[in-house]
Amino acid sequence: IWAEYDPSASGKLHFTEMFDMLKNMAPPLGFGNKCPNRLAYKKLTRMNMPLDEEGRVSFTTTLFALIRENLSIKMRPAEEMDQADSELRGTIKQIWPIQAKKMIDLLVPPKDMLNTGKMTVGKIYAGILLLETWRNNKCVQLECDAPDLQDRKSHEIQEAYIDDGHLHPGHDHRNGHHRSPSIQRGSALERSPSPRHMHHDIGFSETVSNVVEIAR
Numbered sequence: 001i002w003a004e005y006d007p008s009a010s011g012k013l014h015f016t017e018m019f020d021m022l023k024n025m026a027p028p029l030g031f032g033n034k035c036p037n038r039l040a041y042k043k044l045t046r047m048n049m050p051l052d053e054e055g056r057v058s059f060t061t062t063l064f065a066l067i068r069e070n071l072s073i074k075m076r077p078a079e080e081m082d083q084a085d086s087e088l089r090g091t092i093k094q095i096w097p098i099q100a101k102k103m104i105d106l107l108v109p110p111k112d113m114l115n116t117g118k119m120t121v122g123k124i125y126a127g128i129l130l131l132e133t134w135r136n137n138k139c140v141q142l143e144c145d146a147p148d149l150q151d152r153k154s155h156e157i158q159e160a161y162i163d164d165g166h167l168h169p170g171h172d173h174r175n176g177h178h179r180s181p182s183i184q185r186g187s188a189l190e191r192s193p194s195p196r197h198m199h200h201d202i203g204f205s206e207t208v209s210n211v212v213e214i215a216r
Contacts, residue, residue: 002059012056019044028070038132041125043069048081048122050113057121060106073155082111140142 001024003009005017013021022031022041031040047065049057068075074084074091089108093100105113114120 001032006059008094012057013059013062014054014056015051015124018057018062020052022066027050029066041129044125045122045129046075048114048120050109051119051121051124055119058106060103061109064107080095084109085109 004014005021007012019040020190022044023033023035024030027034027035031043047062047069049061049065051057067073068088075081075089076084085108089104089110091108092104097104112118114122
């Protein structure tokens with residue numbers, strides 16, 4: 001299914017396309033379209049793949065992170081993940097000493113690819129969870145009961161990340177040229193909605209920008 005989103009076989013996908021793909025990929029590898037968005041955000045926060053300058057994730061890194069998450073391979077509380085990553089890197093080097101020289105940073109990214117100053121999937125979706133929780137609490141206080149509010153809010157947040165240009169300045173992903181024809185023709189009922197086609201509130205983009213800066 002990756003090939004449908006990456007027809008040029010570049011080995012990379014924008015993080016919003018990756019989210020769509022995992023929601024449309026059946027378990028156990030994918031999340032499935034019945035997976036609540038909040039649960040998907042939590043999984044992606046734990047997976048925490050690094051992003052390049054254009055906001056894209058690597059195929060190899062994403063696949064290994066999915067396997068690791070689903071099989072609970074060296075998965076621990078957040079404060080212990082650096083140690084778990086170090087142990088897993090050591091195990092991989094012992095099992096595949098030759099292949100590890102080329103692949104280890106793709107399979108288990110080092111700390112300098114994940115820490116301060118580097119944008120990752122985990123930071124983005126942790127920010128989305130925080131903002132969504134805040135907006136939920138605000139709506140409860142205002143007795144907001146719109147039935148489609150939850151999906152709309154998550155789409156607004158991801159749209160704001162793209163519009164801000166923090167992850168891919170000068171690069172427009174909304175033209176749809178990176179999608180294969182089969183995906184562009186897909187029915188809205190068959191696939192989960194793309195978060196890039198929704199509008200967000202005036203000034204909300206600035207709020208998301210602040211979260212990104214704090215994460216950095």
